[in-house]
Amino acid sequence: MDRVKIFKLILWIVTGLGLSAAIARFAFGLGVTTNLSDTTPWGFWIGFDVVSGVALAAGGFVITATVYIMRKEEFHPIVKPAVLTAFLGYIAVIVGLLFDLGLPWNIWHPVVQWQHHSALFEVAWCVMLYTTVLALEFSPVPLEETSRYAKIRSFLMRYRLVFVILGIMLSTLHQSSLGSLFLIMPFKLHPLWYTPILPIMFFISAIALGLMMVTFESLFTSWLYRRKAETPLLAKLGKAAVWVIAIYALVRFIDLGARGALGYIFAGSFESIMFIVEASMVIIIPLILLSIPRTRHSLKGLWAASLLVVLGIVFNRINVAGLMMTSATGSHYVPSLSEILISASVVSAAVLAFLFAVEHFKVWERKPIDPEAKVEKLPEFDRASNTWLGRPEVAARIKYSLAFVLAVAVGLMFWPFDRLESRGIQDTPVVKARGGEKLIINGNRNFDLVLFKHKMHEDTLGGKESCVKCHHMNIPGDKESGCWQCHADMNKYTDAFRHDWHASPSGGNLGCVKCHEPDQPKMALTASECNECHKDLIPPGAAIKVEDYTAPGYVDAMHGSCVECHKEKAAALDKPKLPQCTTCHDQEVSDSINQAIAAKHEGRKSPWVTMPEIEEN
């Protein structure tokens, strides 16, 4: 296989894995599939997909401005790929944003709900309009393929300059406005990144990134399709980039000096290391590489410089969009696997679309030729399926689709689909209530206890006859099982019926047909009721009706039985305070009992554990 096909195969696999992650994200929501939280609501998706994505697409307006406004015709060969990159980049930004929005179906709201104080409102409108403009700028290329749309194409070509000017205006507006988004968080964003001129920083760095992204994309596709690299042209872009990066460096460091933030660079903290890494990637190394004419005209020098600037400015955007807020908010954020995979798959899909356009339309002067597509070449034979795969394009289609399908399926295997709803709720086993006539109820032993006057309740409700009012279900052979025996977790539902125990030799050693109908499927529907065997399970006259054998959490169970009864009594006895929280949750009682317990344990030594004597100084 040629390197194009291997590369495409990898892209299809990544897209497939990302699709499975996307299914999990939309099925279960952000909470369980990402590491985003209320303190770090903007993470990798906003930093990479949206803020970096817009900046990466800046090549479109930079190159069109160079060719059509500044009239530098020698750059004409790279206009179409640059516009295509920008167009696909903006589509990727919008798709990436859909994943990050909690309610993605509301993405159209800025169209009708105008909030002109919001920087995001401006960004939304600019992105919408500029995507449209880019579509109009690029559409002459695919329309070239047939003569059917010649009129539309000539119309678009005639007004091209209008689109170019609109594109530059809109880009200037929102490339900077993305920086304005972060102006409202001066105390959150680290001072090495926060500055009142953040919009200007974003704009200048977007121009540098645009130039270098076009360079990188040209170098990469030349390598991929074995074309001759456009080195002389790219060297000229590199020369321009030197100036832009120099201006960026100047503004950046003057700003740091004016705000007195230069000292943070050498503070040795996490942020200062990140700043040094970022500055060497964006400013120092590329400036050195690109200002030496020999490296600028060499393939390796261009590769290194463009890759460094592209990665460095993406890194800068990720830093601004959330990473450099973590120390101020005291939070910890590493993107989850599904965040990274979804971002990677959005990029992969965009790259696949780019390669498709390059192969099918005249984005370059000549379409690339598949070296395997020779007339005399035999169709490919696949040993696995024992079939002839047909022409190279058909064979490739079969392989790509198979790789994609398998990637989605394998991805779906790994996302934990079961019991996701209970993730994040920890197991909190219940400790049983202690005491005699008065019970201390404190299921999770957190010192907020309730003193339950068991004897008093028994007496006022009517003596021994009244047990069933609360003890609505008992363990077989028992008459007054404790609450904790079924309601075994503070918050979660637990199963009061122990299926495996009944089937085990230590339990009943029962066969399936003991409970399930012999000729019916084995499930809860076809099982006989517990009280068909255990006659004493539910006492006659129980106040609480058992609907099934899943017991609610301890907290819900206690509140349910106590508060409901207290409400009834409050109405009957005209005691309005009875159903209120403080009737049971009395802080004074709770504190005094806790102190009494602590006093009882003070100075007591365990006979089993010998503690070393500690000398007090």
Next chain:
Amino acid sequence: MQPLMDFVAGPLFRLTFAIMLLGLLRIVVLTVWGVIQARRQTDDKVMPWKLITENTLGWLVPVLRLWKTRPIYSVVSFVFHIGLILVPIFLIGHIQLIRESIGIGWPVLSDNLADILTIVTMVTAVALFLGRLFSKEARFISRPQDYVWPVLLAIPFATGYVCNNMAIGAGVYQWTMLFHMLSAELIFVFIPFTKIAHCVLVPFSQMVSTLGWKFPPRSGEGVAETLGKKEMPV
């Protein structure tokens, strides 16, 4: 035992079921794509759509077409398909599992009818297998997968029937159920890549074979010559 059951019923099921669904979708897309490309390359663009529709619908009930020549085979294979399709999709146990996991369900077969269909499917599967084995003509055109499929398809039916209807101990039940799920998952994986893909390709098969007639006469020989397979059975 329980972790193994959970793995087979959870991740492994999702993997195999996704391979089946997406694989079938893929094979439909590739087929339609190929049909469109092939049609573009033919000179004769006239397609006998009425005939194609008649043949496609007619072969859905092969009894009508084969009654005179192969009555037993046509009836047995048709009856085999009824239970094969209906029982897995409309069994009350399966629907209950689907309802518990994603919250939707649909009408179910009565348990007695499901049992009858299961037995009928198993018997006809064995009959198809034996028919292929003892018929000289059928043996001549059979590939290995043709022998494996009837047997493999009968396994989940047999194990499911045992779990549903027989008074067995809990341990035996679990092993049988594990075998039931694993054999079904094996079937899921192989469906899109073997002849069972006809479950989605039925609407296109008549179209594809009609399209073959639209190419110039003797062009098949040219293909065979290019492949270096001249005068060899295709």
